[in-house]
Amino acid sequence: MSAYLLFIILTLILTCFYYIAKKRSLLLVDGDIKKLHSLPTHYGWAAGINSFIPGFIILAIWTISKDNLINKLLISQLETESASLPTFELNALLSNIKNYIANGTGDESLAVYAEYYRNVSEKIAWSFFLAAIGVSCISGYYTLYKMSPTVNSRNHIETIIKMMLLAFSVIAIITTIGIVFSLLFESIRFFDQVSITEFVFGIKWSPQTAIRIDQVGSSGAFGAVPLFMGTMLITVIAMLIAGPIGLLSAIYMAEFANKKVRKIAKPLLEILAGIPTVVYGFIAALVVAPFIRDTGALFGLEIASESALAAGIVMGVMIIPLISSLSDDVISVVPQSLREGSLGLGATQTETILKVILPSALPGVVGALLLATSRAIGETMIVVMAAGMAANLTINPLEAVTTVTVQIVALLTGDQEFASSKTLSAFALGLALFFTTLALNAIALIIVKKYREQYD
Amino acid sequence: MTDTSDNDQAITRVIWHSDEQKNRLKSRYRKEKIFKFFAVSSLAAAMAALVVVLGSIIITGSSGFIETRIEMDIFLDKAVLGDLPTDDRQEYEKQVAGANINRILVSSLQREFPDVTKRSDVFELLRLFSVGAQTDIRDVILKDPSVIGKTIPINLLASSNVDMLIKGNISRDVAENDRKISDQQIAWIDKLNNDGKVTQGFNWSFFVSGDSREPELAGIWSATIGSFLTLLVTFLIAFPIGVGSAIYLEEFAPKNRITDLIEININNLAAVPSIIFGLLGLAIFINYINLPRSAPLVGGLTLALMTLPTIIITARAALKAVPPSIKEAAIGLGASHMQTVFHHVLPLSMPGILTGSIIGMAQALGETAPLIMIGMVAFIVDTPGSIMEASTALPVQVYLWADSPERGFLEKTSAAIMVLLAFLIIMNGLAIWLRQKFEKKW
Numbered sequence: 001m002s003a004y005l006l007f008i009i010l011t012l013i014l015t016c017f018y019y020i021a022k023k024r025s026l027l028l029v030d031g032d033i034k035k036l037h038s039l040p041t042h043y044g045w046a047a048g049i050n051s052f053i054p055g056f057i058i059l060a061i062w063t064i065s066k067d068n069l070i071n072k073l074l075i076s077q078l079e080t081e082s083a084s085l086p087t088f089e090l091n092a093l094l095s096n097i098k099n100y101i102a103n104g105t106g107d108e109s110l111a112v113y114a115e116y117y118r119n120v121s122e123k124i125a126w127s128f129f130l131a132a133i134g135v136s137c138i139s140g141y142y143t144l145y146k147m148s149p150t151v152n153s154r155n156h157i158e159t160i161i162k163m164m165l166l167a168f169s170v171i172a173i174i175t176t177i178g179i180v181f182s183l184l185f186e187s188i189r190f191f192d193q194v195s196i197t198e199f200v201f202g203i204k205w206s207p208q209t210a211i212r213i214d215q216v217g218s219s220g221a222f223g224a225v226p227l228f229m230g231t232m233l234i235t236v237i238a239m240l241i242a243g244p245i246g247l248l249s250a251i252y253m254a255e256f257a258n259k260k261v262r263k264i265a266k267p268l269l270e271i272l273a274g275i276p277t278v279v280y281g282f283i284a285a286l287v288v289a290p291f292i293r294d295t296g297a298l299f300g301l302e303i304a305s306e307s308a309l310a311a312g313i314v315m316g317v318m319i320i321p322l323i324s325s326l327s328d329d330v331i332s333v334v335p336q337s338l339r340e341g342s343l344g345l346g347a348t349q350t351e352t353i354l355k356v357i358l359p360s361a362l363p364g365v366v367g368a369l370l371l372a373t374s375r376a377i378g379e380t381m382i383v384v385m386a387a388g389m390a391a392n393l394t395i396n397p398l399e400a401v402t403t404v405t406v407q408i409v410a411l412l413t414g415d416q417e418f419a420s421s422k423t424l425s426a427f428a429l430g431l432a433l434f435f436t437t438l439a440l441n442a443i444a445l446i447i448v449k450k451y452r453e454q455y456d
Numbered sequence: 457m458t459d460t461s462d463n464d465q466a467i468t469r470v471i472w473h474s475d476e477q478k479n480r481l482k483s484r485y486r487k488e489k490i491f492k493f494f495a496v497s498s499l500a501a502a503m504a505a506l507v508v509v510l511g512s513i514i515i516t517g518s519s520g521f522i523e524t525r526i527e528m529d530i531f532l533d534k535a536v537l538g539d540l541p542t543d544d545r546q547e548y549e550k551q552v553a554g555a556n557i558n559r560i561l562v563s564s565l566q567r568e569f570p571d572v573t574k575r576s577d578v579f580e581l582l583r584l585f586s587v588g589a590q591t592d593i594r595d596v597i598l599k600d601p602s603v604i605g606k607t608i609p610i611n612l613l614a615s616s617n618v619d620m621l622i623k624g625n626i627s628r629d630v631a632e633n634d635r636k637i638s639d640q641q642i643a644w645i646d647k648l649n650n651d652g653k654v655t656q657g658f659n660w661s662f663f664v665s666g667d668s669r670e671p672e673l674a675g676i677w678s679a680t681i682g683s684f685l686t687l688l689v690t691f692l693i694a695f696p697i698g699v700g701s702a703i704y705l706e707e708f709a710p711k712n713r714i715t716d717l718i719e720i721n722i723n724n725l726a727a728v729p730s731i732i733f734g735l736l737g738l739a740i741f742i743n744y745i746n747l748p749r750s751a752p753l754v755g756g757l758t759l760a761l762m763t764l765p766t767i768i769i770t771a772r773a774a775l776k777a778v779p780p781s782i783k784e785a786a787i788g789l790g791a792s793h794m795q796t797v798f799h800h801v802l803p804l805s806m807p808g809i810l811t812g813s814i815i816g817m818a819q820a821l822g823e824t825a826p827l828i829m830i831g832m833v834a835f836i837v838d839t840p841g842s843i844m845e846a847s848t849a850l851p852v853q854v855y856l857w858a859d860s861p862e863r864g865f866l867e868k869t870s871a872a873i874m875v876l877l878a879f880l881i882i883m884n885g886l887a888i889w890l891r892q893k894f895e896k897k898w
Contacts, residue, residue: 412828438728
């Protein structure tokens with residue numbers, strides 16, 4: 001009995017009730033539609049949805065609790081000495097039994113449990129199946145039975161639709177909760193193995209844990225300071241590039257440029273914003289990094305081919321459009337009267353911009369810069385492709401550094417067991433990343449909102 | 457009154473035509489010019505960056521659409537192919553698939569170059585051709601069984617190294633040990649080239665084949681299908697949920713704490729780094745719900761959560777743009793609030809909502825990091841047939857190829873980027889067209 005089949009049957013029941021109720025509502029008033037409170041389709045939907053929802057709830061319960069329920073029953077069947085095993089051994093035993101059921105391979109002693117499993121799961125499935133169909137029919141029939149020309153079906157369905165819309169908008173919250181909990185949960189498991197002080201203050205990062213215990217350097221080092229430093233270094237370089245260029249471009253487009261230039265330049269900047277980050281990463285590795293290395297060689301400098309500088313420059317280019325469009329917005333919100341007042345007193349355009357417009361737009365510009373910083377911190381592909389893997393604790397932009405995002409990708413690609421501290425450390429890094437960017441975004445949004453209100 | 461006149465007296469009169477003031481004015485104007493220059497050059501720098509990015513992609517990528525082929529006279533030896541049952545098509549195809557095409561190729565090559573006898577030299581010679589050359593021969597045999605036993609000219613796919621040499625990407629000046637193609641091989645190629653046997657043509661197989669370890673055989677079809685399936689899941693989930701919650705927040709939500717919380721939440725989610733969504737997808741969809749790794753379903757779900765805020769924010773703006781007079785008219789005629797929204801407001805704001813959704817989809821199409829997190833980075837040759845099968849996506853394919861050391865993959869990477877950008881341009885163009893065609897100014 002698959003869940004799909006049950007779902008299709010429930011949908012069919014819904015359709016049946018819809019048509020019956022629609023017909024019946026007209027019969028109740030002898031075809032005189034004016035006597036009905038709601039439209040016949042409303043009565044139809046009311047009956048249909050009323051039949052569907054309880055059935056669907058049972059279906060949902062079944063799908064979610066199926067595995068748990070059967071596991072519990074299986075454990076209750078196990079001999080007492082097996083039942084008192086530690087959790088993970090119990091889980092291993094259960095997965096062995098399931099493996100036996102699926103493939104028919106494994107220890108013959110499991111056959112008893114397999115038989116029991118098949119028996120029980122079939123029975124449970126059937127009972128849920130019949131319960132769902134039964135409840136759904138009863139509920140639908142009850143709606144039909146209660147139907148009268150004065151029943152307010154329209155409000156009834158509209159309430160249900162409203163609830164559905166509310167549920168949709170709550171998904172955003174659920175997503176955030178999901179992010180926080182999945183990161184937190186795995187991070188706590190990580191901090192069971194590695195102390196939190198080592199993670200936050202340690203200056204050595206080498207997540208390679210040994211396969212054998214007697215291997216040299218078997219205890220991987222999880223000091224994340226080099227990663228934080230690397231992220232900061234690249235972000236600073238990016239902001240040094242993108243901050244001035246983005247802000248000045250925005251000023252030029254908002255204050256100096258004529259309409260024609262604006263009309264061409266704005267979409268071009270949007271193209272720059274629309275280029276996927278993997279393309280920027282490719283450009284960083286293919287064009288910018290060799291260029292910097294060759295230029296450095298010209299001056300006798302030895303520059304790593306995966307330097308922080310290359311990644312930072314390209315990341316800066318990537319966030320130029322973000323800064324320029326956000327600052328463009330805040331500059332154009334500054335009231336025209338301020339501009340005219342300043343110009344009328346004889347100030348040049350530059351003086352107006354630097355002494356009147358920018359100071360009054362400052363909170364918005366700061367907000368834009370913060371948002372851009374958070375974007376740079378969380379950016380992944382550019383640094384994965386252009387910054388290195390070596391966790392150097394340095395502030396020299398010509399050396400290779402690694403970042404939080406690079407390490408998350410490196411730790412989680414390829415095959416590895418999920419519970420190792422190496423894998424779990426990625427979630428701890430993710431948690432740090434999430435809260436950093438969240439804080440930056442929240443501050444930026446508050447600043448921008450305050451600023452908007454000022455001129456509204 | 458007297459006070460002010462006293463103050464006026466106190467101010468020193470400025471003599472505007474004095475040299476001092478003229479110089480001051482000059483320096484102010486100079487500052488104006490300098491500032492304006494900086495502003496213009498910032499914009500120019502941004503534009504230059506765009507030119508560098510697009511230019512280097514086009515310069516390295518355009519040759520990726522060209523393939524090199526070498527025409528060879530191939531003797532389709534009956535003794536090697538064996539007795540093929542020409543009347544039974546199925547059995548025929550099966551036997552051709554198992555035939556020793558390599559031997560046919562080698563013996564034909566030895567006829568063309570009779571002086572090549574040493575085993576290692578023959579191997580060198582064979583390496584001028586791609587592994588795909590065997591497929592070319594096989595295709596000819598499959599197409600027309602009557603060619604068996606004859607000698608016919610077949611256009612064989614050249615290996616990536618030959619391709620690079622012809623395109624000038626491998627320099628002849630470098631020492632032999634430093635390049636991937638030997639002097640002997642270059643001499644053979646030159647001879648073939650002088651005979652007019654080496655041709656270049658449009659690389660159709662790039663668009664219809666999957667990934668490969670050989671650059672000359674690698675294509676983007678399976679990655680494109682993977683991207684398409686992923687985006688399909690993303691759209692089917694993010695669009696209804698996004699529009700639904702936009703309707704709720706814009707039309708029905710009471711002004712209270714919970715609504716504020718949802719709004720702040722959505723704004724914050726929009727700025728969460730994409731890699732975090734990848735971690736979420738990995739922890740929830742793969743490790744907790746046990747959905748298959750690398751599947752477009754998981755990729756689509758993850759990207760849907762990521763695009764949701766974009767869709768909600770743009771859909772709300774579109775709903776807000778519908779003038780209240782329309783709503784008031786509908787409500788005045790007896791429609792319920794729900795009917796007003798679904799019969800009038802939503803259809804009128806649909807162009808705006810679609811525009812926003814397409815832009816959100818375009819973002820999702822270019823997204824790489826979350827897909828890497830959920831394991832869509834595997835080497836996958838086969839085209840995925842459903843959303844549950846392992847697959848890869850276009851931007852991930854770009855990432856994988858960019859990581860490959862072979863020189864031949866460089867142009868393939870750029871070519872794949874060009875295709876990806878083309879898709880993005882089409883999607884954004886569609887969004888702009890929708891906006892201009894259906895947008896109403898109220």
